[in-house]
Amino acid sequence: MRVLVVGAGEVGSNIAASLDDDHHVVVIDTDPDRIDSITYSHDVLAIQGDGTAIGTLREAGIENADLVIASTDIDETNIVICGAAKAVGDPFTIARVKKTNLLRTWEQSTGAFGVDFMVSTNLQTAETIVRIAGLPGAHDVETFAGGLVQMAEFEVEPDSLIAGETVSEADRFESLTFAALLRDDDVIIPRGDTVITAGDAVVVIGSKASVRAFASSLTPEPTLEDAREIVIVGGTDIGYQTARLFEAEGLEPRLVERDPDRARELAEQLPGTLVLESDATDIDFLVREHVDESDIVVSVLESDEKNLLVSLLAKRLGVERTIGIVESGEYVDLFETVGIDIGVNPRLVTSEEITRFTRKRRAENVAMLESDRAEVLEIEIDADSALFESRIQDAIADLPEGVVIGAISRDGDLITPRGETVVHGGDHVVVFVDTVVLDEVTAAL
Structure with missing residues (x-):
């Protein structure tokens, strides 16, 4: 497939990196430094030029393009x-936008703007925040099989109950599969005697109840069902969308916004949210409003430094869990080390969503882990699949290392897979796959 990616920033570069192994990728950007950088770092054709210009698109081969991804800022x-792109060719087009209202306009107007698929950075980021907030300690969460199956990734802390245990000892939860351990640069497919060590990232797949129970065993932090107080700092569009999604979960968050006009606007739009007009970096305000009693503080200001400061103040006051926006992707690990429990990078969230969409053509749903080190796929089984009417242990033996069957959905029921389990046609199978063997496995399944 010939793919044109317009915009070689963090989003475009991540998309190009995830697609260049399987497709012919052309990247367009006006910045010569970005073009030089991506030319040396990725196996793509890089063109300096204006992606809105017909001449540039023709130079990039728009007439033969199958997919155009517009990912500028x-x-x-x-x-x-x-x-x-639609004017001079017939590619499938994907547009990245920040403003959620543009997404809503596009949704109400089939084929509007010449865009076939639109991704809103602000909405995707808010949805990621709410998913992560729903599970204590989770760094990544995704649902499959119509919400019947959940996948989550957790980091094992030194004082965790499962640190030092074998997988067999840690497997105390019904309907839960330990899919993988991500250790340093290695993806480990666990066996019963595999020892879980501090610093590992554990990927589990199972029912929502089992994943939630596993999460609770790792940390005393509350789930959304238990949360008494959630404070959102920042009345940005991400802050608004996050509050709206929390309201949809039946919660009543508080939102702190400094600008009086914006605070008034948010108060009118969010009937289930208490909007407070103040500067959240004012520690006297935080104490006065009992922010220390909050279960979760979400910082979505437009400055990475302010988000870090708010998180540090919240932790100092005794808040159990902080989630903060980190616009600079290279700072996520640093910020998580010094103050933010979970850092969410909107550009990475967006690039993963776009990449996930391009890959959903071969699966019902896709989740990417650790910047595409592994994927979790939902696949409907048909007669051409290696799993069709086969026992899992027999089918897995013929597949390469790096594959774990995590869950099976059959006629609306969840089946926890075991070696003797026979997979039937029509089953929805949720499978963990190391990206090293991804192409071979997806072709077989």
Whole structure:
């Protein structure tokens, strides 16, 4: 497939990196430094030019393009790029936008703007925050099989109950599969005698109840069902969307916004949220409003430094869990080391969503882990699958190392897979796959 990616920033570069192994990727950007960088770092054709210009698109081979991904930092530019691509070719077009209202307009107007698929960075980021907030200690969460199956990734702390245990000893939960251990740069497919060590990232797949029970065993932090107080700092669009999604979960968060006009606007739009007009970096305000009693503080200000400061103040006051936006992807690990429990990078969230969409053509649903080191796929089994009417232990023996069957959905029921389990046609199988063997496994399944 010939793919044109317009915009070689963090989003475009991540998308190009995830697609260049399997597709012919052309990247367009106006910045010569970005073009030089991506030329040396990725196996792509890089062109310096304006992606909204027909001449540049023709130079990139738009007539033969199957997919155009517009991923610049300007919403309107991305929409124009998709329209221009449709004017001179017939590719499938994907536009990245920040403003959620543009997404809503597009959703109400089939084929509007010449965009076939649109991703809102702000909405995707808010959805990621709410998913992560729903499970204590989780760094990544995704649902499959219509919500019947959940996948989550947790980091094992030194004082964790399962640190030093074997997988067999740690497997105390019904309907739960230990899919993998991510240790340093290695993806470990666990066996019963595999020892879980501090610093490992554990990937589990199972029912929501089992994953939640496992999460509770790792940390005393509350789930959303138990949370008494959630404070959102920042009335940005991400802050608004996050509050709206928490309201949809039946919660009543508090939102702190410094600008009086924006605070008034948010109060009118969020009937289930208490909006407070103040500066959240004012520690006297935080104490006065009993923010120390909050279970979760989410910082979504427009400055990484302010998000870090708010998180540090919240932790100092005794808040159990902090989640913060980190716009600079290279700072996520640093911020998580010094103050934020979970750092969410909107650009990475967006690039993963776009990449996930391009890969859903071969699976019902896809989740990517650790910047594409592994994937969790939901696949409907048909007669061409290696799993069709086979016992799992027999089918797995013929597949390469790096595959774990995590769960099976059959007629709305969850089946916890075992070696003797026979997979039937029509089953939805949730499978963990190391990206090293991804192409071979997806072709077989």
